[in-house]
Amino acid sequence: MYRTHNNNTLNINHVNKSVKLSGWVQKIRDKGFIIWIDLRDRYGVTQLVIDAERSNKQLVEQARTLGREFVIQVEGKVIERESKNTHINTGEIEVLVEKLNILNTSKTPPFTIENKTDGGEDLRLKYRYLDIRRQAVKDKLIFRSKVSMAVRNYLTQQDFIDVETPYLIKSTPEGARDFVVPSRMNTNQFYALPQSPQTFKQLLMVGGLDKYFQIVKCFRDEDLRADRQPEFTQIDCEMTFVEQEDVLQTFEGLTKHLLKEINGVSIEDFPRMTYDEAMRTYGNDKPDIRFGIKFGELNEVAQHKEFSIFNQAELVVGIAIPDGASYSRKEIDKLIDWVKRPQVGAKGMVYVKCNEDGSFKSSVDKFYDQDDLKKWAEITGAKPGDLIAVLSGKTNETRAQLSALRMEMAERLGLRNPNEFAPLWVVDFPLLEWDEETERFHAMHHPFTSPKLEDLNLLETDPGKVRANAYDLVLNGNEIGGGSIRIHDRHMQEKMFAFLGFTEEEAKAQFGFLMDAFQYGAPPHGGIAFGLDRLVAILGGQESIRDFIAFPKNNSGRDIMIDAPAKISEEQLKELHLSLIKKS
Amino acid sequence: MYRTHNNNTLNINHVNKSVKLSGWVQKIRDKGFIIWIDLRDRYGVTQLVIDAERSNKQLVEQARTLGREFVIQVEGKVIERESKNTHINTGEIEVLVEKLNILNTSKTPPFTIENKTDGGEDLRLKYRYLDIRRQAVKDKLIFRSKVSMAVRNYLTQQDFIDVETPYLIKSTPEGARDFVVPSRMNTNQFYALPQSPQTFKQLLMVGGLDKYFQIVKCFRDEDLRADRQPEFTQIDCEMTFVEQEDVLQTFEGLTKHLLKEINGVSIEDFPRMTYDEAMRTYGNDKPDIRFGIKFGELNEVAQHKEFSIFNQAELVVGIAIPDGASYSRKEIDKLIDWVKRPQVGAKGMVYVKCNEDGSFKSSVDKFYDQDDLKKWAEITGAKPGDLIAVLSGKTNETRAQLSALRMEMAERLGLRNPNEFAPLWVVDFPLLEWDEETERFHAMHHPFTSPKLEDLNLLETDPGKVRANAYDLVLNGNEIGGGSIRIHDRHMQEKMFAFLGFTEEEAKAQFGFLMDAFQYGAPPHGGIAFGLDRLVAILGGQESIRDFIAFPKNNSGRDIMIDAPAKISEEQLKELHLSLIKKS
Structure with a gap:
């Protein structure tokens, strides 16, 4: 047996007890006559002591051969410490070592294994197993495990069944790019890895399983943006005989349970917003509502004056930045530069200082008088002392730009408290969105989402206006879940595929099995999928998902620890009937 | 809202209550003046009634349009039944329908959706969603979910952390064939799907996670034998600072918990056998010990007589078949034919009838007298009335043949009771096994398994004799789990790779990251992996795993429901820099 206790267990009640401990050498303090060692394992740290007086000479010499991250096993007696450490569980005792067994040595690690490390991103990824040894990272993985289990417990108690759907499925052209897997037994044919188990969970509902969930890996071969991974984890759920309200209630329940169980936070009913x-x-369709700074649309009060830029704009819209009136000219110029950065893309910014005395000073005083600006202040909710920032242009772009400014200001003003949780349901998503590139409508959610019955007549006349039975759960400005009530009628599904530009043959080849299934008594059903990586990061009060993933890939989709992807052998290629085309 | 109750809930206490129910039409009995409908959902069946007297005419007509598997919603009142059915929870009541809403129609299903179905294997796979609607299949999926959750609960309580390891990893030549995934972003390079998370879980131990588990899909591109799937599920576990005994205790605990929780069976400490x-x-290395019929080795007593077949054999071995002495000549001939089938492969069979009067009658009376045969009976444990069956030849082959006969006889004699559970640890596996084809030693478990220290000196002189710290958990004649204490020393691991025929470069290219990790304080560790598909089937008292998998593939690795694998587009191939070689 390697240990009688872990390194977080021993306390003053164990004094005089003989114990066996194992772990890593975290730190050694050699004072000549006495040597202290911090012994670390997953659970905590215990102080070991070896001294010239009480320990035999050989043991002292052996201890002097130890280095950081050596793995050791010791036997000894628990004794009371002289100088106690009240910050840790084992801080009142130390173990006087009687026997030391070196289980493994260690080279000097490439970075320090402490909460604050000196290791850069790449180094930490390459030696991920050492990074995980750091408490800060280890705790995130343990946290993730706890969240997963809380999800499972809640859904199981609600009668959901955990069903594993297949990973080797069929490639479909809809949506993002698939990862494919060549089949050896079926020459020149390929499986695809699932982007989500969407069709399978719908088939489980046709199969009468009623309530399904799965925590499942999904795959998308997309050019990676920061903080995106080619493989990611979804909490995938589906229910039968439900309307949108039933789904919202159920998963609001799950989210409340997690916030309570994991964060100790009780939240009332979640607000909803179209x-x-x-x-x-x-x-923005995933607003952070931990703070206000709401948009005020100014077209009515700012247009039809002499200011041609506003007159030509589709949208004129502003926000009130709290206490911004005190910004210097230089600070405001920097803000204008910020919104003009390519990542934001505004052409310029009009501003109004709302002075404490109720007067206004703006960058467009030439065109607008105090009464005009007073109206702006009313619409944006600006109070004396605030700064109104106004952007203008095409509606969608301008909204995106002002949203970016809103988030930036909230960040600077410290309004995005990671320990505050503000969930929100966003409902009534459009069914379709226009794609400029292909000049066609695409399904905003996916082609299985049902349109609102009352909007059906718009499908021919004004498709962009048709609303879907689709909903997103937003938490602190992040979409953590999204879903819909699905189509369960074969004719409606055929119509939808046709509308999205599928030929009858394409629809049949790709989704024939689903439309077949709809002929044999498909029940009404709907569901939701949560992004677990993101959810865990937000519950953990973090922005980045990467540390919550045990072995993440870098931005080129590489695992730099194991050096994958990699070349495969000629023999493997031959068996798969594949040949490589060299990159030209 | 689609329903106020599910179809297993209503009973005599609900009489006079107005309810809303939804489900599938299981059966319709139209007696002219009265129509009964069995309404089914996941939970059960409720009887609906519509009659000419109490219901309006329109409703009766509407009910007459219903067919099997139609999806309906009804509103009505709970009333007491005249003829009660005590077999189901809802058997005392029926619901007098007031309103009927047809949610979806159904074509006639291709097979009957009842416990006993007329659907053949292929038809059932093609319409798997209808097969799942059958109680017998649905129950197996629910059972699986229950087992998974019991596993998670137990391991979580034991401080194991659920960590997700990556699915897109690197191909290694060791072991079975990998499924590979071409990378688009890293031209001409491939990921591989994991055959198991073996190296990752070891790295988690190097990372100090101490106790890891995961229920995870694994992939092997092998020519499929019956009841093998290209993707399968593993309960994967690893622990740090453990010896073999610690691992055995922990997972014996898990298995006892499952047998108690799932099957209501309490089992004492599991026997162990080398x-x-x-x-x-x-x-056999996975013996079914629900019954005896143990082997008796007869070399000493059967050789050195006149019977040359035995004299030339490496092994002469027999079993006592209970009550077999009464077999007719014809029955015994059939048994001899059975062992001579190509699947078994014996050249012949010698038999001894142990008569009730204590005398013996054998097929080799010419060579052996009564005293000789009495010794055979003693060694095989044959009692008066039994039949001793004796095979001979090369050791390994003969054992396999007699083991097949033992299992066959147990099956015929009804000794393999699916509701009886006989677990067994098999320990001290050989480290290496000789492969005739490549004329080399292979790792019997995998190259990360540690040899027993006391056998290390044999590695140079008699490698086949070196025992490993490896163990299997056997249940009712099936290996349900297997694992080992791993190598955690870099030099030992290098030595092992060299012994298995890896060049230094190959070892470094494939497993360099692991050997690097071993340089930075790798702790002693070991673990186990259970095959969940098989485990669930056995706990469910079944032989076949297929019904416990929601969407299984057929023996050619095809999903015949979605028709995968399939061709992919030229554009996809182009993006992946791949071209197909036509099968010649």
Whole structure:
């Protein structure tokens, strides 16, 4: 047996007890006559002591051969410490070592294994197993495990069944790019890895399983943006005989349970907002509502004056930045530069200082008088001392730009408290969105999403206006879940595929099995999928998902620890009937 | 809202209550003046009634349009039934329908959706969603979910952390064939899907996570034998600072928990047997010990007589078949034919009838007298009334043949009771096994398994004799789990790779990251992996794993429901820099 206790267990009640401990050498303090060693394992740290007086000479010599990250096993007696450390569980005792067994040595690690490390991103990824040894990273993985289990417990108690759907499925052209897997037994044919188990969970509902969930890996071969991974984890759920309200209630329940169980936070019923309102009020379909700074649309009061830039704009919209009136000219110029950065893309910014005395000073005083600006202040909710920032241009772009400014200001003003949680349902998403590139409508959610019955007549006349039975759960400005009530009628599904530009043959080849299934008594059903990586990061109060993934890939989709992807052998290629085309 | 109750809930206490129910039409009995409908959902069946007297005419007509598997919603009142059915929870009531809403129609299903179906294997796979609607299949999926959750609960309580390891990893030549995934972003390079998370879980131990588990899909591109799937599920576990005994105790605990929780069976400490003893006593490293019929080795008593077949054999070995002495000549001939089938492969069979009067009658009376045969009976444990069956030849082959006969006889004699559970640890597996084809030693478990220290000196002189710290958990004649204490020393691991025929470069290219990791304080560690598909099937008292998998593939690795694998587009191939070689 390697240990009688872990390194977080021993306390003053164990004094005089003989114990066996194992772990890593975290730190050694050699004072000549006495040597202290901090012994670390997953659970904590225990102080070991070896001294010239009480320990035999050989043991002292052996201890002097130890280095950081050596793996050791010791036997000894628990004794009371002289100088106690009240910050850790084992801080009142130390173990006087009687026997030391070196289980493994260690080279000097490439970075320090402490909460604050000197290791850069790449180095930490390459030696991920050492990075994980750091408490800060280890705790995130343990946190993730806890969240997963809380999800499972809640859903199981609600009668959901955990069903594993297949990973080797069929490639479909809809949506993002698939990873494919050549089949050896079926020459020149390929499996695809699932982007989500969407069709399978729908088939489980046709199969009468009623309530399904799965925590499942999904795959997308996309050019990676920062903080995106080619493989990611979804909490995938589906229910039968439900309307949108049933789904919202169920997963609001799950989210409340997680916030309570994991964060100790009780939240009342989640607010709801239509997609239209979210876009109008926050310029964004996943607004962070931990703070206000709402949009005020100024077209009516700012247009039809002499200011041609506003007159030509589709949208004139502003926000009130709290306490911004005190910004210096230089600070405001920097803000204008910020919104003009390519990542934001505004052409310029009009501003109004709302002075404490109720007067206004703006960058467009030439065109607008104090009464005009007073109206702006009313609409944006600006108070004396605030700065109104106004952007203008095409509606969608301008909203995105002002939303970016809103988030930036909130960040600077410290309004994005990671320990505050503000969930929000965004509902009534459009069914379709226009794609400029292909000049066609695409499914905004996916082609299985049902349109609102009352909007059906718009499908021919004004497709962009058709709303879907689709909903997103937003938490602190992040979409953590999204779903819809699905189409369960074969004819409606055929119509939808046709509308999205599928020929009858294409629809049949790709999704024939689903439309077949709809002929044999498909029940009404709907569901939701949560992004677990993101959810865990937000519950953990973090922005980046990477540390919550045990072995993440870098931005080129590489695992730099194991050096994958890599070349495969000629023999493997031959067996798969594949040949490589060299990059030209 | 689609329903106020599910179809297993209503009973005599609900009489006079107005309810809303949804489900599938299981059966319709139209007696002219009265129509009964069995309404089914996941939970159960409720009887609906519509009659000419109490219901309006329109409703009766509407009910007459229903067919099997139609999806309906009804509103009505709970009333007491005249003829009660005590077999189901809802058997005392029926619901007098007031309103009927047809949610979806159904074509006539291709097979009957009842516990006993008329659907053949292929038809059931093609319409798997209808097969799942059958109670018998649905129950197996629910059972699986329950087992998974019981596993998670137990391991979580034991401080194991659920960590997700990556699915896109690197191909290694060791072991079975990998499925590979071409990378688009890294031209001409490939990921591989994991055959198991072996190296990652070891790295988690180097990372100090101490106790890891994961229920995870694994992939092997092998020519499929019956009841093998290209993707399968593993309960994967690893622990740090453990010896073999610690691992055995922990997972014996898990298995006991499952048997208690799932099957209501309490089992005492599991017996243990060395690999050698298992092979000697049962001819098999996963013996079914629900019954005896142990091997008796007869070399000493049967050789050195006049019978040349035995004299030339490496092994002469027999079993006592209970009550077999009464077999007719014809029955015995059939048994001899059975062992001579190509699947078994014996050249012949010698038999001894142990008569009730204590005398013996054998097929080799010419060579052996009554005293000789009495010794055979003693060694095989044959009692008066039994039949001794004796095979001979090369050791390994003969053991396999007699083991097949032992299992066959147990099956015929009804000794393999699916509701009886006989777990067994098989320990002390050989480290290496000789491969005739490549004329080399291969790792019996995998190259990360540690040899027993006391056998290390044999590695140079008699490698086949070196025992490993490896163990299997056997349940009812099936290996349900296997694992080992791993190598954690870099030099030992290098030595092992060299012994297995890796060049230094190959070892570094494939497993350099692991050997690097071993330089930075790798702790002693070991673990186990259970095959979840098989485990669930056995706990469910079944032989076949297929019904416990939601969407299984057929023996050619095809999903015949979605028709995968399939061709992919030219554009996809182009993006991946791949071209197909046509099968010649």
